[in-house]
Amino acid sequence: MTVNQAESLPSLDRLLACPSCGLLHQDIVTPVGKRARCQRCHRVLFFPRRRALARISALALTEAILMIAAVFFPFLTINVGGHTHQSSIFETALSFSQGLMIPLAALVLVMIILLPPLRIAALFYTIAPLKRNLPPRPRARAALRFVEATEPWSMVEIYVVGAVVALIKVAGIAAVSLGPAFWAFSALVVVLTFKDNLMCYWTVWRLIDPQAPRSQA
Amino acid sequence: MNLPRTAQSLGLVGCRTCGRVSPAGTPACPHCGSHFHSRDAELQTVWAWLIAGFICYIPANLYPMLVTQTLTSAKAENTIVNGVIELLKHHEYAVAGIVFFASVIVPIGKFLAIAFLGLSLQRHATLSSHRRHKLLHIVEFIGRWSMIDVFVVAILSSLVQLGAVAQIHPGPAAILFALSVVFTMRAAQCFDPRLIWEKDDGSLK
Ligand SMILES: [Zn+2]
Ligand SMILES: [Zn+2]
Numbered sequence: 001m002t003v004n005q006a007e008s009l010p011s012l013d014r015l016l017a018c019p020s021c022g023l024l025h026q027d028i029v030t031p032v033g034k035r036a037r038c039q040r041c042h043r044v045l046f047f048p049r050r051r052a053l054a055r056i057s058a059l060a061l062t063e064a065i066l067m068i069a070a071v072f073f074p075f076l077t078i079n080v081g082g083h084t085h086q087s088s089i090f091e092t093a094l095s096f097s098q099g100l101m102i103p104l105a106a107l108v109l110v111m112i113i114l115l116p117p118l119r120i121a122a123l124f125y126t127i128a129p130l131k132r133n134l135p136p137r138p139r140a141r142a143a144l145r146f147v148e149a150t151e152p153w154s155m156v157e158i159y160v161v162g163a164v165v166a167l168i169k170v171a172g173i174a175a176v177s178l179g180p181a182f183w184a185f186s187a188l189v190v191v192l193t194f195k196d197n198l199m200c201y202w203t204v205w206r207l208i209d210p211q212a213p214r215s216q217a
Numbered sequence: 218m219n220l221p222r223t224a225q226s227l228g229l230v231g232c233r234t235c236g237r238v239s240p241a242g243t244p245a246c247p248h249c250g251s252h253f254h255s256r257d258a259e260l261q262t263v264w265a266w267l268i269a270g271f272i273c274y275i276p277a278n279l280y281p282m283l284v285t286q287t288l289t290s291a292k293a294e295n296t297i298v299n300g301v302i303e304l305l306k307h308h309e310y311a312v313a314g315i316v317f318f319a320s321v322i323v324p325i326g327k328f329l330a331i332a333f334l335g336l337s338l339q340r341h342a343t344l345s346s347h348r349r350h351k352l353l354h355i356v357e358f359i360g361r362w363s364m365i366d367v368f369v370v371a372i373l374s375s376l377v378q379l380g381a382v383a384q385i386h387p388g389p390a391a392i393l394f395a396l397s398v399v400f401t402m403r404a405a406q407c408f409d410p411r412l413i414w415e416k417d418d419g420s421l422k
C-alpha cells in the first residue's frame with residue numbers, strides 16, 4: 001500500500017524504518033523461527049527464536065566462565081633447547097607496554113580482555129528481568145546500546161586466528177605448546193557465534209520499550 | 218504490510234539502532250536514546266576517518282612491524298610485506314595468504330571501496346544501490362580482520378622472550394597499522410547506507 005503525503009500517517013508507534021535503507025514498514029509480525037527482511041534492501045530486521053532469552057543467558061554464562069579461564073590460565077608456552085617461556089593472554093596485550101606503544105597495549109586490552117566480559121555483563125543486566133517477565137531495568141537502554149555498539153570492537157575470534165598464525169611463524173625456531181587459555185578462547189569463539197545467531201536486537205528493543213507495538217510474542 | 222516510502226520522504230527520522238520513527242529534527246531517539254546526526258556531517262566524518270586511516274597506513278608499511286633477534290642471525294626488521302615474503306620462503310603458503318589478504322588486500326580494498334561509495338553519492342553511480350549497499354556491508358564485516366597482524370605481533374613479542382637465544386619485539390608499524398584499522402573501521406561505521414538508497418529514490422538532493 002502506498003501512503004501519499006496527503007493521507008494521514010498511521011501512528012508512529014506502528015512504524016519501523018529499515019536501518020539500512022530507511023524504508024518504512026508497518027506492523028511487522030514475525031513468527032518464531034522465521035526472519036523478517038526489509039522489502040527493499042533485504043536486510044534482516046527480526047529473527048525471533050524459541051526461548052531465545054533463556055538460551056542467550058545460558059550461553060552468556062558459559063562465555064563468562066570461559067573468559068575467566070582464558071585470562072587466568074597460561075595461553076602458550078615456548079621451548080627452545082631448555083629455555084622455556086610462558087605467556088598469558090594478559091601478557092600478550094602488555095607486550096606493547098613500552099614508550100609510544102602504550103596506547104596500543106590499551107587498545108588490545110580493550111578488544112580482547114575488557115570488552116568481552118563487559119558486553120556479557122551488560123547483556124545479562126538487560127535481559128535477566130525480561131526473561132522473568134519483569135519490567136526492564138532503569139539503565140537497560142544504555143546497556144543494550146553498549147552491547148550493540150561494541151560488537152565490532154570485541155575481537156576474540158580474530159585474536160584466536162592471530163594466535164594460530166603466530167604458532168606457525170614460530171614453529172620453525174621453537175616448540176610451542178597450547179595452554180588451557182588457548183582452548184578456552186577457542187571455545188569462546190564457538191559460543192559467541194551461537195549467541196550471535198540467537199540475538200535479535202530488535203526483538204529485545206521491543207521488549208524494553210513499554211510503548212512498543214505488541215504485535216508479536 | 219509495507220509502505221513503499223522512507224522515513225525521510227515523510228519528514229520523519231528512523232533510528233538506526235531500534236528502528237523506531239520520530240519527527241524530523243528530534244535530537245535523539247526517544248525510544249532507545251541514540252543520537253541522530255545530520256546527514257551532511259555524517260559524510261564529512263566518513264571522509265575524515267578515511268583520510269586519517271590512510272595517513273597512518275603509509276608509514277605502517279614503511280616501518281618495521283616485527284624486530285627479531287636470534288643467536289644465529291643478525292637483528293632482522295620485518296615490514297608487513299617482508300613478513301609475508303618470509304612466510305612464503307618457509308613454504309607456509311596458506312598462512313602467507315591469510316596475512317597478505319588481511320594486511321594488504323583488505324586495507325587497500327577498504328580505502329578504495331569507501332572512497333568509491335562516498336564519491337558515488339556526488340555523481341552518477343555506476344553500481345546499483347543494492348550492489349553498493351552490499352559493498353559497504355562487506356567492508357564493515359571484513360575490515361576488523363586486518364587486526365590479525367597486530368595480534369600476531371603481540372603474541373610473538375610476548376612469547377618469544379628467550380634471552381640471548383631469541384627475542385621478538387614490536388616495531389613502530391604495529392601501532393600505526395592498528396590506528397589505520399581503527400580509523401577505517403570508524404569510517405565504514407559512520408557511513409550511513411541510507412544515503413545510498415536515498416540518492417537512488419531521489420530524496421537526496
Ligand atoms: Zn532496507
Ligand atoms: Zn532508537
